[in-house]
Amino acid sequence: xxxxxxLLGVATFALWVFCLVDAIGAPAxxxxxxxxxxxxxxxxxxxxxxxxxWLVAGRPEDRVSRRxxxxxxxxxxxxxxxxxxxxxxxxxxxxxxxxxxxERAESQxxxxxxxxxxxxxxxAGEQ
Numbered sequence: 480x481x482x483x484x485x486l487l488g489v490a491t492f493a494l495w496v497f498c499l500v501d502a503i504g505a506p507a508x509x510x511x512x513x514x515x516x517x518x519x520x521x522x523x524x525x526x527x528x529x530x531x532x533w534l535v536a537g538r539p540e541d542r543v544s545r546r547x548x549x550x551x552x553x554x555x556x557x558x559x560x561x562x563x564x565x566x567x568x569x570x571x572x573x574x575x576x577x578x579x580x581x582e583r584a585e586s587q588x589x590x591x592x593x594x595x596x597x598x599x600x601x602x603a604g605e606q
Contacts, residue, residue: 491527498522498530501538509539 499522507515518537522529 491530494530495522495526498533502533505539510537511539512536 499519502510502515502518502522505515510518513521518529518533522533
């Protein structure tokens with residue numbers, strides 16, 4: 480029984496620390512329902528309830544969509560863009576490079592399909 484209580488205590492402490500650090504690090508203009516200081520005080524004075532409340536009602540909803548100043552807003556080539564991929568200093572050259580990559584991938588795919596077709600025809604002719 481003591482092990483279960485110890486495990487719950489450690490889990491509550493870890494949740495409390497996570498939520499406190501998350502609330503401190505969150506941008507003040509994106510926090511929901513209360514001011515930043517209010518959330519921090521709520522988490523400090525009511526560790527379990529405040530932490531759960533922070534996760535449900537206070538945490539910014541779209542933390543993943545925050546972009547650095549060098550990331551693209553809307554990708555022209557979504558198959559090559561990844562979150563965190565920096566935009567080039569010369570977007571025209573970058574777009575041209577990505578267009579060439581797409582064309583090269585398409586030509587390689589066509590060459591591979593033609594090779595597979597020739598191999599299939601060769602195997603069919605041997606039988």
